[in-house]
Amino acid sequence: MKEFFAKFGAAVRAHKGRTVAICVTAFVLICAIVTLSCLGAFVFNRFATGYVPTDEDLALINNNVANQYDRVVIIGVDGTGKYPGEMLDDDPYSLPNFKKVFVDGFTTAGGTRLNASVTYSGIAVYPTISAQNWTSMFRGVRPPYHGITGSSSNKDLSNGKQPNEKYPSFIKVFLDANPTAKVFSSCTWDAVNNGAIEDLANVVKYNTTCEDVYKIANDEEIEGLADPDTKEFIKNATEGNSTADPDYFLRDMITVQRVIEATTSAEGKSAYKIAYMHLNQVDSAGHSYGYNKHAYARAVARVDDLIGRIYDAYEAEGMLDNTLFIYCTDHGHRYLQDGTGHGGNSNVEVKVTFAIAGKTVKQGTSGKYVNTDLAPIVAYALGVKAADSWQGRVPYGMFTLLG
Template structure:
């Protein structure tokens, strides 16, 4: 299977649900303008970060990957699991290429991604630190293969002010500005054209409670999911996107065979037929 992109960058906006269309997001709009964007993708249930990010990375629902916040905070994900993360799958396929993860929520690097997989990891105290982490990564290795970045302050704003509150939407806008800074860095080094970008939320909020999430209410379960880069069709895929499908899209884009145990799949209509 031939790769269609030289590298993949996954940007995760924790707690953004499907509300980015309500905020001022010129950089996200510009990036996804020629690609694919849905506001009706579905995340895992319960709609908690451990379960949802776990499904995104490991390509299966929570009842199979077994992660929750408590487990991710206390244990490393087993390296012999039949449901490896896409980070592990890509690293095994490209052992000499850099796989990196920058996260403001520590359990992603410490408990959801397997030990020994990530070459470059940064657990940030503030989302803005990811811009500096990217600077350091690019200075040290322009040829990285896979990068995941998790922005946490949107979810914190949802808990503090309410999901959909004007102050919450301001934090989405501030996160978009950070993404713009990152895109500018990538562009200045000629790394945009052959990169596949995936942008998504892990969950929404405000369904059962204005300042919380975790339920199966549509406001908690429905997320945005966008993809742009080589071979991506603009418009809508012909089937619903699930958060676990992210793993299959990453693997396919880099020409890596997906593990048989994954339930993740590449949504039909996402890519041009010539690259499938």
């Protein structure tokens, strides 16, 4: 070995000029490769994952009422990952409502066909933490940009930390373009209302608390839920229903019923253009029991029941035809053998379900979806220009009028 280095040293000294030339060339080549790789990654990130709708694309919506929606209803289900794709026909926990609305699509009584586009291979932003992902979904950029980062990000967002205002939520972008419209947001997990969505005059926000559950149980008045039959239904919902977390189960029910009551009311039908609901029982089951466990499956199935309640309420009011439905989630959960929770980069934590159903949706599965795409998808569907600062795109093959 010693001999080899001695020979090598002698050779370098003998060919000093050539050695320098080789080193310089190698250095330049490495620099060029690194620069090209970075540039490629940048270009791919910015342009290759989907469309930035142009003014012409938006005109096809804004100049033709047949391509317009009365409202977008977003069902945000925390911690579901790609799981719904694994239990579609899994008796007794099949997902009949998810399947009808978001997989098969359906035709309304009015004769409108709502096509469904679904993927179980969407990608969460990293790390797979709730606050970081939901903020990316609402603000259209990855965590280092919106600034909700770090190990305390869930608590920070819940406590009202505001993301970088350079990256507005799709709700703000929509309301800036439609100042008289209204938005309804009902959340079991308060961080989305407290931080991811700006405080704006035309956004009605409700955070469903344990106290709301107590009030229902004790026949007390609760804000945003007046219908006595609904209250009675919720009150009796736990009977015969052994659940992983009865608190979150009931809170999710109240969260959804608030959306139904507000958006199907005489005034709400035309006023609310975006309705968001944030459900937390699947995430709670994941933390307690792990991905793919009985309690986790039951939680996903109970969310399916809630989708059925929304569908039935909208059908009764003749509101299905012009509604765009979205089902989205922030991340999945670890398998139990790796400890419960999320935040890492395993397949079951990173892969997310994204599903959308509406009259301008292309039936099937779209191109690549990442969580930053939610913002531009909603803006596009409502005929509004995406914020220049957003990194998210409208995935290829998701809408009939795009591409």
